[in-house]
Amino acid sequence: MKNIQERKERRWMLERKLASSDVPKEEQINLIKDLERKETEFMRLKRHKICVDDFELLTIIGRGAFGEVRLCREKKSGDIYAMKKLKKSEMLMRGQVEHVRAERNLLAEVASHCIVKLYYSFQDAEYLYLIMEYLPGGDMMTLLMREDTLTENVAKFYIAQSVLAIESIHRHNYIHSTTRK
Numbered sequence: 001m002k003n004i005q006e007r008k009e010r011r012w013m014l015e016r017k018l019a020s021s022d023v024p025k026e027e028q029i030n031l032i033k034d035l036e037r038k039e040t041e042f043m044r045l046k047r048h049k050i051c052v053d054d055f056e057l058l059t060i061i062g063r064g065a066f067g068e069v070r071l072c073r074e075k076k077s078g079d080i081y082a083m084k085k086l087k088k089s090e091m092l093m094r095g096q097v098e099h100v101r102a103e104r105n106l107l108a109e110v111a112s113h114c115i116v117k118l119y120y121s122f123q124d125a126e127y128l129y130l131i132m133e134y135l136p137g138g139d140m141m142t143l144l145m146r147e148d149t150l151t152e153n154v155a156k157f158y159i160a161q162s163v164l165a166i167e168s169i170h171r172h173n174y175i176h177s178t179t180r181k
């Protein structure tokens with residue numbers, strides 16, 4: 001009962017905040033839908049502690065700084081995701097814990113079509129896991145390696161998307177930095 005009341009209050013507070021903002025109507029609807037999606041997900045997670053065994057591991061689709069990224073299938077729903085695995089000892093050794101925490105929080109918080117969606121995050125003794133939407137096109141680096149040169153129109157499109165992505169994270173008080181120690 002308490003949970004339902006708190007959920008209603010969060011929705012009411014968001015609606016009130018949006019009503020006094022200049023966020024376009026369509027985006028307001030999306031933000032409210034997004035809150036509802038997160039609330040439902042949260043309730044589901046409260047009932048069941050999700051772990052790596054809930055996923056069938058498929059092919060490796062990339063390598064990150066702290067481990068592999070795999071295609072995976074959630075056993076219960078059959079849904080496909082990208083699973084990014086981060087080795088904790090490696091993150092600690094390279095002093096990157098706060099960066100990774102910020103990445104996880106940012107992905108969980110920011111609702112933008114230009115930012116990859118994070119559906120779950122969990123950990124075991126050795127790894128952190130980020131379960132994200134699977135983006136079959138891969139990243140910019142892969143695109144540049146494949147295409148070598150982009151036409152002006154294509155370059156404009158990706159630059160515009162990057163600007164929108166960076167703007168959406170700034171709105172949540174995160175800054176984007178491309179360098180790592």
Ligand SMILES: Nc1ncnc2c1ncn2[C@@H]1O[C@H](COP(=O)(O)OP(=O)(O)OP(=O)(O)O)[C@@H](O)[C@H]1O
Pocket residue numbers: 061062063064065066069082084116132133134135136138139142
């Ligand atoms: N959601 C996703 N969908 C599809 N492929 C992905 C996804 N996330 C990551 N990948 C693939 O895995 C690779 C590594 O992921 P990512 O860049 O997020 O790791 P990282 O630790 O930030 O790596 P780095 O710091 O070296 O860029 C990407 O270059 C991309 O090819």
